[in-house]
Amino acid sequence: MLQKRNWLNALQIVIFTVMLAAEFVFVECYEHNPFVEVRSEAFFFNILLVELIGYLLFFLFGRLKIALWIVSPLIMIFGLVNHYVMEFRSTPFVPWDFFSIGTAASVVGDYTFTIPGGVWLVTLGFVLIMIMAAFLPLHLKKPLAVRIVGTALFVACLVSFSSSLQDENFQTKHYLYPFLFTPAYMTKVNGMLVTFTMNLAYIAIDKPKGYHREMVEEILNAYVSDENRDGASEVDVKPEDYPNIIVIMDEAFSDLSVLGDFMTNEDYMPFFHSMEKGAENTITGTLNVSVCGGNTANTEFEFLTGNTMAFLPNGSIPYQQYIKQDTESLASYLGSLGYATYSYHPYYASGWNRDEVYPKLGFEQCYFLENMTSKQVLRGYVSDESDFNYVKKLYETKDPSKPMFLFNVTMQNHGSYNDAYDNFTPDIKVVGSEKFPLQQYLSLVKQTDSDLQDLLEYFKKQKEKTVVVFFGDHQPNDYLVNQMLETKGLSCSDLGQDNQYLRFQVPYMIWANYDIEEATEVETSANYLGAEVLKAVGVKTSPYMNYLLDFKEKYPVLSSVRAEGEDREALLTYQQIQYYQIFDKE
Numbered sequence: 001m002l003q004k005r006n007w008l009n010a011l012q013i014v015i016f017t018v019m020l021a022a023e024f025v026f027v028e029c030y031e032h033n034p035f036v037e038v039r040s041e042a043f044f045f046n047i048l049l050v051e052l053i054g055y056l057l058f059f060l061f062g063r064l065k066i067a068l069w070i071v072s073p074l075i076m077i078f079g080l081v082n083h084y085v086m087e088f089r090s091t092p093f094v095p096w097d098f099f100s101i102g103t104a105a106s107v108v109g110d111y112t113f114t115i116p117g118g119v120w121l122v123t124l125g126f127v128l129i130m131i132m133a134a135f136l137p138l139h140l141k142k143p144l145a146v147r148i149v150g151t152a153l154f155v156a157c158l159v160s161f162s163s164s165l166q167d168e169n170f171q172t173k174h175y176l177y178p179f180l181f182t183p184a185y186m187t188k189v190n191g192m193l194v195t196f197t198m199n200l201a202y203i204a205i206d207k208p209k210g211y212h213r214e215m216v217e218e219i220l221n222a223y224v225s226d227e228n229r230d231g232a233s234e235v236d237v238k239p240e241d242y243p244n245i246i247v248i249m250d251e252a253f254s255d256l257s258v259l260g261d262f263m264t265n266e267d268y269m270p271f272f273h274s275m276e277k278g279a280e281n282t283i284t285g286t287l288n289v290s291v292c293g294g295n296t297a298n299t300e301f302e303f304l305t306g307n308t309m310a311f312l313p314n315g316s317i318p319y320q321q322y323i324k325q326d327t328e329s330l331a332s333y334l335g336s337l338g339y340a341t342y343s344y345h346p347y348y349a350s351g352w353n354r355d356e357v358y359p360k361l362g363f364e365q366c367y368f369l370e371n372m373t374s375k376q377v378l379r380g381y382v383s384d385e386s387d388f389n390y391v392k393k394l395y396e397t398k399d400p401s402k403p404m405f406l407f408n409v410t411m412q413n414h415g416s417y418n419d420a421y422d423n424f425t426p427d428i429k430v431v432g433s434e435k436f437p438l439q440q441y442l443s444l445v446k447q448t449d450s451d452l453q454d455l456l457e458y459f460k461k462q463k464e465k466t467v468v469v470f471f472g473d474h475q476p477n478d479y480l481v482n483q484m485l486e487t488k489g490l491s492c493s494d495l496g497q498d499n500q501y502l503r504f505q506v507p508y509m510i511w512a513n514y515d516i517e518e519a520t521e522v523e524t525s526a527n528y529l530g531a532e533v534l535k536a537v538g539v540k541t542s543p544y545m546n547y548l549l550d551f552k553e554k555y556p557v558l559s560s561v562r563a564e565g566e567d568r569e570a571l572l573t574y575q576q577i578q579y580y581q582i583f584d585k586e
Contacts, residue, residue, distance in 0.1 A: 012138045016064045019129050020054040021047045023072060026125045027079035027192060029118070031086060038191045041174045045165065046191035050075070052158045059150030062140040068133035076126040082192055083119065088294065088415070088477055092187040094199050094313070165194060166201035183314045185497070202313035205322070205583065208575045216580040219573065223546035242337065242539050243465035243512065244404040246391060248455075249300060250384065252413040252441075253448055253472030254506045256484050258286070259495070263431035263487075268442040271453040275509060278520050283510040283536060285522030287529060290560035292503050293415075293477030297352035300409065300473070302526035302559075304329040304361055306548050307582060309560040311575045319357045322582055330530045331405060332362025333542045340364060340402040342394055345409040346372060346382035363407070367394070378444075379421045381411040384451040392458060395466075403464075409473070413444045417480060432487035437480050456511055465514045467537045471529070472506035501562040510536055525557045547577065 024046045028034035034043065050071070057067035082093040140147055164170045171178045176198070177189045187195045255269060256262070267273060276284045289299045290309035297319045298309050305327065312318060326332070331341040342365045349355035349368035358366045367390075369375075369382065376386035387410050398404045417437035426436070426443035452470060459466045475481065478492045481503070485491050495502060508524075510516075510533055517536070524532060531545035541549065551574055555565030558574075565571070 030079040030083040056154035064136040065133040223543040247469040254475040265429040269449040287508040288525040308527040329361040339405040342406040384412040435483040438483040471508035
């Protein structure tokens with residue numbers, strides 16, 4: 001009898017172990033076939049992680065079925081969340097996404113969730129495991145000390161193995177893909193659980209190699225005067241004569257033709273395209289950003305601070321993780337020059353912690369949806385026309401004795417694009433495609449384009465010198481872009497690893513109602529744009545901006561997905577200065 005019981009217990013342990021391994025396969029199948037794409041050693045490491053978690057729970061609760069009833073829904077939910085994050089944002093679920101739950105909840109109702117057959121099938125697999133767990137009655141009846149020791153042992157093993165996965169030498173030895181620059185590919189070849197565990201190492205930011213505060217301060221001191229920067233010119237403009245600077249970061253505004261030409265029944269951004277041909281007092285070009293399909297706040301962060309996401313974990317949100325104290329930005333610097341500083345976003349103040357972050361960046365007056373007494377809505381969001389009218393209102397009511405710096409983030413073009421609305425009828429059609437979301441997105445872009453033209457016409461008539469800076473925060477997600485690429489027989493995956501950066505490019509414009517030097521096809525990245533704006537319009541730049549303009553000569557483009565340069569020593573210096581700017585500056 002005892003021998004039979006031991007045999008049954010051993011069989012239950014084997015079944016339990018196989019079920020845990022199957023759960024790794026199931027969670028990967030939400031996105032892809034792990035037998036084809038996950039590297040062999042990474043495949044084993046993912047299974048090992050699930051086994052360690054499962055056996056830890058077994059010793060903690062003393063029952064096989066309870067362990068499975070806990071671990072199975074957790075892994076299933078993890079897989080489902082990752083699947084929909086990938087669908088809507090084109091990047092995988094990462095540890096610091098937990099900081100974004102509030103923002104995600106505020107917009108989740110605007111997306112249409114579909115459940116493909118494959119998702120149903122994988123979820124059914126998890127449900128079957130949870131049902132079968134009821135037939136694993138094995139119960140640890142030995143003394144409590146055995147369970148405590150077993151739990152402690154598996155906790156130690158899990159912590160030790162997780163630390164190994166985060167070790168650079170271990171990653172190299174076992175062919176784990178370590179580059180955060182390409183998170184989707186990293187997750188595909190390493191597996192979700194291994195990648196998530198590797199990313200846990202980046203929740204806290206370590207000091208860069210060789211970092212010393214005194215050294216960084218000495219470097220920045222060399223850039224205190226424009227005269228210290230080779231090729232810079234002295235700025236003779238008095239502060240009271242500085243221009244108003246109005247920056248509009250337009251939600252999802254992009255020109256998808258950077259991915260390849262496609263035909264439409266009419267131009268979807270005729271005004272912007274006309275300005276790109278060399279308009280008077282205008283600079284136009286391509287802006288490289290670090291996000292695609294979402295995480296708008298990171299483009300804000302790069303533009304306003306001059307810092308780059310290239311030195312921060314991919315998928316992290318500095319507004320929610322790192323901006324915990326007063327931080328130097330365009331707003332704080334221009335405020336020191338005598339500007340009145342405004343931020344305006346026609347959506348909820350709590351999104352991306354903007355209501356807490358903007359004052360830390362030096363914005364004196366902050367306006368959100370809650371402050372708007374009258375507004376027009378296009379689809380479900382404040383229209384760009386209404387948004388720009390509020391910009392005009394802020395301009396008309398500002399202190400006339402001070403120049404104005406206004407940073408505006410719009411909402412009109414926010415996804416999703418699947419639903420039809422009574423208050424908006426798409427008028428852009430794409431040759432070779434009948435997809436409604438694509439038509440709606442391009443029609444929204446066209447509406448923004450028209451509203452931008454009206455805004456510039458308004459400021460052209462104003463007596464005060466005024467600059468309008470306009471750019472998109474990111475391109476829409478893969479789901480929509482694939483609809484355009486399908487007309488060419490392609491998809492986002494066909495861009496290849498070397499051309500993925502094209503998905504992170506948006507157009508930008510610097511326009512003035514007074515004389516500035518014109519330029520076209522100027523490529524830059526979001527971390528440089530703020531300094532380049534001040535240089536172009538005749539406002540003196542800060543020491544950090546002077547450094548950035550100097551560094552740009554070595555790296556003309558730098559983002560989380562693209563680094564155009566070869567000077568690794570200069571790159572390390574920038575990383576050290578950025579660490580100082582965010583974490584160590586008093």
